[in-house]
Amino acid sequence: MAESTMAEITLAEVTLAESAVRDRVREHYASIARQALAGKRSACCGADDVIPLEAIQVQDALPQDVVETSLGCGTPLEIARLQSGETLLDLGSGGGLDCFMAAKRVGPEGRVIGVDMTPDMLALANKNAEKVGATNVEFRKGFLEELPVADNSVDVIISNCVVNLAADKDAVFREAFRVLKPGGRVAISDMVSRLPLPEVIRASVESWAACVSGALVDEDYLAKMRKAGFVGVKKVAGGANRLEPVYSAKIVARKPGDVSRLPAGWDDMVPVANAGSCCDDAALAVRKGSCCG
Numbered sequence: 512m513a514e515s516t517m518a519e520i521t522l523a524e525v526t527l528a529e530s531a532v533r534d535r536v537r538e539h540y541a542s543i544a545r546q547a548l549a550g551k552r553s554a555c556c557g558a559d560d561v562i563p564l565e566a567i568q569v570q571d572a573l574p575q576d577v578v579e580t581s582l583g584c585g586t587p588l589e590i591a592r593l594q595s596g597e598t599l600l601d602l603g604s605g606g607g608l609d610c611f612m613a614a615k616r617v618g619p620e621g622r623v624i625g626v627d628m629t630p631d632m633l634a635l636a637n638k639n640a641e642k643v644g645a646t647n648v649e650f651r652k653g654f655l656e657e658l659p660v661a662d663n664s665v666d667v668i669i670s671n672c673v674v675n676l677a678a679d680k681d682a683v684f685r686e687a688f689r690v691l692k693p694g695g696r697v698a699i700s701d702m703v704s705r706l707p708l709p710e711v712i713r714a715s716v717e718s719w720a721a722c723v724s725g726a727l728v729d730e731d732y733l734a735k736m737r738k739a740g741f742v743g744v745k746k747v748a749g750g751a752n753r754l755e756p757v758y759s760a761k762i763v764a765r766k767p768g769d770v771s772r773l774p775a776g777w778d779d780m781v782p783v784a785n786a787g788s789c790c791d792d793a794a795l796a797v798r799k800g801s802c803c804g
């Protein structure tokens with residue numbers, strides 16, 4: 512969709528133009544990428560403790576400065592169950608850490624494509640690729656909402672803390688569905704919310720760029736994926752801490768079709784529910800007279 516024809520996100524009290532969201536998000540990540548290119552470290556969406564940096568470095572033998580360019584909020588590769596020879600697409604690849612780890616797992620017969628809209632991030636990713644000596648990874652400039660990837664061409668899609676940043680999530684899931692091969696799968700780490708966020712927060716582009724305002728309610732996120740055509744859509748981690756209104760979730764899904772290439776046990780992954788609020792029925796039984804009245 513051309514920027515000039517973009518719809519607007521209408522909230523009860525305010526209207527955020529999709530192009531304004533996209534511009535601010537791009538500026539935000541361009542500035543982080545420029546800092547990293549200048550040798551400075553920064554973090555955005557997630558606390559360091561959700562990314563086991565040391566584990567990554569040991570398992571995948573990647574240089575520490577490349578590992579530190581990660582801006583993710585989780586570890587989608589933990590659930591992606593990559594197999595040698597697969598083609599993987601990373602939505603919003605940033606500095607490329609997940610791509611480099613994936614490249615080792617799919618091996619020389621496999622291929623990794625990272626897509627990102629921010630030129631400075633692509634420069635960082637390409638610089639990192641040189642350091643790592645990655646030969647089966649390529650980075651493409653593009654929007655998640657209009658992927659520069661052929662129909663039915665990838666086995667696995669991963670994404671780490673990016674879909675929340677997109678203004679048009681329906682378009683992102685539609686595109687992901689289009690480029691996946693029949694039977695292909697999705698493994699996502701992303702920020703979602705337990706409840707609808709107050710409009711004053713949803714209306715802040717700053718907070719959007721910091722992975723908060725754009726976070727969908729978890730159930731709405733899954734519903735949008737189902738609407739795009741995915742099956743087996745489930746949250747397999749996240750939401751256990753009832754004190755975190757916005758949290759990092761791991762979500763899996765697949766495109767209907769030939770399941771012969773699915774990793775063993777893929778469809779058996781167990782969905783997790785959120786811990787209840789202090790006002791749910793079970794909690795009420797023990798908390799009557801406290802916070803719930």
Ligand SMILES: C[S@@+](CC[C@H](N)C(=O)[O-])C[C@H]1O[C@@H](n2cnc3c(N)ncnc32)[C@H](O)[C@@H]1O
Pocket residue numbers: 536537540555556580581582583584602603604605606607608609626627628629632653654655656670671672673676677678
């Ligand atoms: C929070 S960072 C995560 C980067 C990477 N996945 C990681 O784990 O380090 C978000 C990245 O997504 C990119 N991005 C955000 N919205 C996008 C969109 N609509 N299309 C393409 N890239 C996008 C940004 O440029 C940025 O590099």
